[in-house]
Amino acid sequence: MxxxxxxxxxxxxxxxxxxxxxxxxxxxxxxxxxxxxxxxxxxxxxxxxxxxxxxxxxxxxxxxxxxxxxxxxxxxxxxxxxxxxxxxxxxxxxxxxxxxxxxxxxxxxxxxxxxxxxxxxxxxxxxxxxxxxxxxxxxxxxxxxxxxxxxxxxxxxxxxxxxxxFCAVDGSVFQPQAKDSELLRKYQLDNCKVLMTVARLWSGDPYKGVDVTIRALPQILRVFPDVKYLVIGRGDDQPRLAKLAEDLGVSDRVVFAGFVAAEELPKHYCLADAYVMPSQEGFGIVYLEAMACGVPVLSGDADGSADPLQDGRLGWRVPHRDPDEVAIACIEMLKGEDQRCAAEWLRQESLAAFGKPAFVQRLKELTGL
Incomplete structure (x- = not known):
């Protein structure tokens, strides 16, 4: 029964x-x-x-x-x-x-x-x-x-x-693909190195790290002058973030994409050369989504992201309010020389622990089946 x-x-x-x-x-x-x-x-x-x-x-x-x-x-x-x-x-x-x-x-x-x-x-x-x-x-x-x-x-x-x-990611939905040419034109990202964040831009929870990443951009631009930062999400904190980019002289490097429907997210992740969210998360499903698409990731170092990033084995973990450390890590990610930038390995390792089959098995264990 x-x-x-x-x-x-x-x-x-x-x-x-x-x-x-x-x-x-x-x-x-x-x-x-x-x-x-x-x-x-x-x-x-x-x-x-x-x-x-x-x-x-x-x-x-x-x-x-x-x-x-x-x-x-x-x-x-x-x-x-x-x-x-x-x-x-x-x-x-x-x-x-x-x-x-x-x-x-x-x-x-x-x-x-x-x-x-x-x-x-x-x-x-x-x-x-x-x-x-x-x-x-x-x-x-x-x-x-x-x-x-x-x-x-x-x-x-x-x-x-x-x-x-733990949270899970669907590897059949989130998977590597070529950068979409229409989206590159839409966001004016042709011939750019792309950093990306997917987050709600809500003033009541401003610690997703978007502001920290914007503050890191001047240092990153000195090494990668063609970099752009694509921010996906909407909320009442966007005007503050846009003003910060303007004050730092990097407003032409930050693209606010606004809301993106869930079914459109995989090809947006694949626009990125690095996923950057120095935040404080309970877990951080977005890190899994990015890694399943073969995109290297950066998180904060004092939150639940330790699990999806496997204590730093699969990505960069930095002090979440430190623009200097974010800049250093982003430069390493964009150089692409670290094992954690190897797209197929990154996808394989993240799905082994956090793919849907692992989630189903764990839920069966918890319900005594």
Missing amino acids: PQNHVFVFLEIFSCEGGIQSYVKDILRTYSQIDTLSADIFLLRDRASVGNPFASERSRFHYCKDRSPRLGRVKLAIALFTHLLKHRPDRVFCGHILLAPLIQTLCKPLGIPYTVLTYGKEVWEPLPSGKQRALQNADRVWAISRYSCDRACAANGIEPNKVDFL
Whole structure:
């Protein structure tokens, strides 16, 4: 008889991001395993036509309401009713914001629950209610060793109750290809060495490293005068970043591409000679996407990127707010002499650890299959 699981998420379809990508990988894997059955409750999503994950074994329950408060009430009632009637084998709490509700409903019924964690939302001490919900969870999933360490230290979680489910990349989607001539013309990148970042440009989280990379450009230009920096993403921090480039005299070297649809990302990655994001990430799926395309990568050295970059074996890790160190690493990457610039080796090594088959196998292990 299939294991019956319940997932509760904030949203999957109403916005895009690293968390949503990770969640979709989990649901996609579930749909491929005959011995698993799941009910998925969504707080902020409405029923969507053509949901690719919906099936007889993956049933979706949408709780969005015009009033956020009523939406939360609707979720609580629907979930409690389902738990009473079906007594699932386990509930997976998809965000720390939902953890107090899950604890309240599951503990009296004796239903074990797992809390999924991603990054910064659990790196600092949480309010007491959320902290208790984490501490009382039967298991906690983390996407990186760094996030696990930070969450455990800040919130009193026993490390032995934490399991790792790292992010994954689809090597059949992200793969090396020739630079697209139309995109080269569109962004005026012909005959240029190209640095690239894919990131949300949000003033509330300015530490993706775009500003640091812009500050590094004058030094890089002294060695590679033909370099350009392609920034993919949108957000309210773009005017500040554009002003910084202007103040440093490198505005003609920085190209803000704006939003790029997910299906267009692989050929954008392949425009790059180096992927540069000296950031603080819970994990950093973008590093895997770049490496699967054969593009060398640079990350910060104090975050979850240690896992996709395998502690520096697959890429450059530098102090994330240091333009000088970023410049030095970028110059090495653009020279292309290091093993970490070997496109086929880079792709092979990253997919071996973080390709979709490895993700499926790990999820089977965590669900006891």
